[in-house]
Amino acid sequence: MQATNIMQRKIGAEEADDGFLFVEKAWLPKLPSPGTPFQLTVGKSTLKTKIVESGPCQCRQPEHVHYRIPLPLMNPVEGQTATLRVVKDGKVVLDYAS
Numbered sequence: 390m391q392a393t394n395i396m397q398r399k400i401g402a403e404e405a406d407d408g409f410l411f412v413e414k415a416w417l418p419k420l421p422s423p424g425t426p427f428q429l430t431v432g433k434s435t436l437k438t439k440i441v442e443s444g445p446c447q448c449r450q451p452e453h454v455h456y457r458i459p460l461p462l463m464n465p466v467e468g469q470t471a472t473l474r475v476v477k478d479g480k481v482v483l484d485y486a487s
C-alpha cells in the first residue's frame with residue numbers, strides 16, 4: 390500500500406510537449422496551495438516552483454480549472470510514470486520511472 394503523501398500519474402503527450410505535470414484534484418490537499426512557492430527536487434536539480442491554475446476549461450461540465458506544475462526545460466517523457474512525494478518542510482520530490 391502506498392503512503393498517502395505519494396502521488397503517481399502517467400505522463401501524457403501534452404505534459405511532455407509543453408513541459409509540465411498535471412496536478413490531479415486528489416493531490417491538491419497534499420501539496421502546497423496553488424501560487425505558493427515551494428522547492429521541487431528533480432533528480433539532482435532543485436528548483437523553486439509553484440502550482441499554477443489554468444484558465445476556465447470546458448473539457449467537461451461544469452466549467453472548471455486545471456492545475457499544473459510547470460517543468461520548463463525539464464520536460465517529462467510521455468509514458469513514464471511520475472512519482473511526486475512530499476518530504477519534510479513542504480519540499481516535494483519528483484521521480485520518473487519507465
Ligand SMILES: [Zn+2]
Pocket residue numbers: 446447448449453454455
Ligand atoms: Zn478541463
